Amino acid sequence: MAMRNAxxxxxxxxxxxVTGGSSGIGLATARLLAGRGAKxxxxxxxxxxxxxxxxxxxxxxxxxxxxxxxxxTRAIAELEEEQGRPCDILITSAGxxxxxxxxxxxxxVFREMIEVDYFGTLYALRAVVPGMVERGRGSVVAxxxxxxxxxxxxxxxxxxxxxxxxxLMESVRAELTxxxxxxxxxxxxxxDTPQLAEENRWKPAETRAVGGTIKPLTxxxxxxxxxxxxxxxxxVICPDTGTRTLxxxxxxxxxxxxxxxxxxxxxxxxxxxxx
Ligand SMILES: NC(=O)c1ccc[n+]([C@@H]2O[C@H](COP(=O)([O-])OP(=O)(O)OC[C@H]3O[C@@H](n4cnc5c(N)ncnc54)[C@H](OP(=O)(O)O)[C@@H]3O)[C@@H](O)[C@H]2O)c1
Numbered sequence: 001m002a003m004r005n006a007x008x009x010x011x012x013x014x015x016x017x018v019t020g021g022s023s024g025i026g027l028a029t030a031r032l033l034a035g036r037g038a039k040x041x042x043x044x045x046x047x048x049x050x051x052x053x054x055x056x057x058x059x060x061x062x063x064x065x066x067x068x069x070x071x072x073t074r075a076i077a078e079l080e081e082e083q084g085r086p087c088d089i090l091i092t093s094a095g096x097x098x099x100x101x102x103x104x105x106x107x108x109v110f111r112e113m114i115e116v117d118y119f120g121t122l123y124a125l126r127a128v129v130p131g132m133v134e135r136g137r138g139s140v141v142a143x144x145x146x147x148x149x150x151x152x153x154x155x156x157x158x159x160x161x162x163x164x165x166x167x168l169m170e171s172v173r174a175e176l177t178x179x180x181x182x183x184x185x186x187x188x189x190x191x192d193t194p195q196l197a198e199e200n201r202w203k204p205a206e207t208r209a210v211g212g213t214i215k216p217l218t219x220x221x222x223x224x225x226x227x228x229x230x231x232x233x234x235x236v237i238c239p240d241t242g243t244r245t246l247x248x249x250x251x252x253x254x255x256x257x258x259x260x261x262x263x264x265x266x267x268x269x270x271x272x273x274x275x
Contacts, residue, residue, distance in 0.1 A: 011230075012037040015085040017076060019066050019094035019124055021059070022049040024193030025143060026093030028223035030057055033089075036227075041079035041087075043072070044094060066094045066120030067112075076127040087128040089139040089230065092121045097145075097195060099154040099203045110157045117161035122168060129172070133179040139230055140176075141184040142169050146243045149187055150254050153265055154207030173235055184229050186237040187247055190216040209268040210261045214242070 016033050020026035021042030030040050030053065040059035044050045047063050054061035060082045062075035080086050095117045098109050121142045132138025147155045148162030169185035176183050190196055196216060203211075222239045229237035238244035246253055 011089075013039075014088035015039045015041065015080070015083045016089040016091065017041045017043065017079060017087045017124075017128070018091045019043045019072075019120065020143075021061075021091075021093065022046065022053045024093070024195055025188065025191060025219045025222045025226075026091065027053055028219035029091055029093065029226050030059065032220075032223045032227050034059070038089070039083050039085065041083060043075055043079075066092075066123060067115040069119070069123040069126075072120070072123050073127045076124070086131045086135070087138070089141070090124055090128050091141045091143070091226065092124045093143045094120050095143065095195070097147075097155070097158040097199045099158065099199055099207050101154065101204055102156040105157050110160075113157045113161040114164065117158065118164040118168070121165050125168075125172065129176065129181065132181045133176065136180040138180075139182040139184070140169075140172075141186060141226060141230060141237070143186045143188065143226075144169070146187055146189045146246065149243065149246045149250055150257060152207065153210050153261065154204045169235075182230070182233050184226075184233075184235055184237050186222070186226055186229070186239070187243045188217065188222045188239055189243050190214065191219055191222050192216040193219050205268050205272065206265045209264040212264070 011033065016038045018026045018030045018040065021030045022044035030042060034040055034057040040057055042050060042054055042059050042061045043064050045063055045065050050061050050063055053059065060079050062079055064071045064075035066072050076087065098113065125140055129140065142165050144165040145162040147159040148166040151159055166185055169183055173183040190211065217239055225237055225239035236247050238247050
């Protein structure tokens with residue numbers, strides 16, 4: 001599924017906007033791009049971490065909620081004005097995950113995941129893509145998740161939002177490639193970030209059993225995969241062998257994985273007297 005584009009973006013002079021650039025994967029990616037000389041702009045809600053990241057990376061920053069289209073669009077326009085350049089590369093890493101049992105998750109959580117993870121990605125794209133198409137160049141990379149490749153126990157709110165991100169990027173890839181706009185989508189497995197720590201507070205025992213003992217990646221590993229993916233114009237960006245295999249051979253592997261995951265869920269439920 002590797003896609004190559006004819007017109008590479010010069011990272012050295014590029015204006016890169018990173019949503020969720022104040023923490024985790026977004027921050028690690030921004031750090032790597034700062035090292036390559038890009039003009040960086042960061043977006044997140046919390047001012048403290050955002051200002052600290054902006055200071056460290058000499059980046060421009062705006063506090064905005066990606067699920068608020070008007071606020072996000074305004075923030076992006078202001079950053080383009082401040083940097084004196086339109087957005088050349090957009091990386092949408094803002095997101096959140098709230099695991100839980102389907103029967104117990106409140107309705108608002110399903111809505112929040114879609115609003116932040118999916119609409120937060122869509123709104124950012126809607127703000128920058130028209131200009132990229134007009135200029136005949138640009139790059140947009142969205143962070144989905146391994147939970148956007150396979151339905152996982154405990155992720156009935158988060159998973160569909162990440163599947164939606166994947167669907168969006170697959171659709172726009174087909175539309176934007178002819179306009180010279182490179183499109184990529186990232187499928188990280190567990191990554192050692194504040195989001196994972198927050199998620200772990202809510203994970204049902206069954207979700208932990210499905211995850212097994214796989215060690216989380218570092219945000220730096222994911223950032224390196226994202227930057228290499230942009231350099232190579234990869235559509236599917238997988239930072240590890242497991243998700244790469246799943247992305248390539250999902251239709252064959254998912255039924256087999258589901259059989260194994262069902263076995264683990266059943267074992268943990270039996271052990272807890274809930275079989
Ligand atoms: N960590 C993992 O295991 C993992 C695995 C697969 C995929 N992912 C995905 O990777 C992306 C980055 O996650 P991470 O692990 O790096 O998490 P993180 O360290 O918690 O960073 C999340 C970033 O998104 C920002 N953010 C969250 N909600 C926002 C909103 N409504 N509007 C604007 N900014 C918002 C956060 O800042 P504020 O809270 O201050 O706004 C922060 O900058 C997410 O899309 C996540 O779903 C993570």
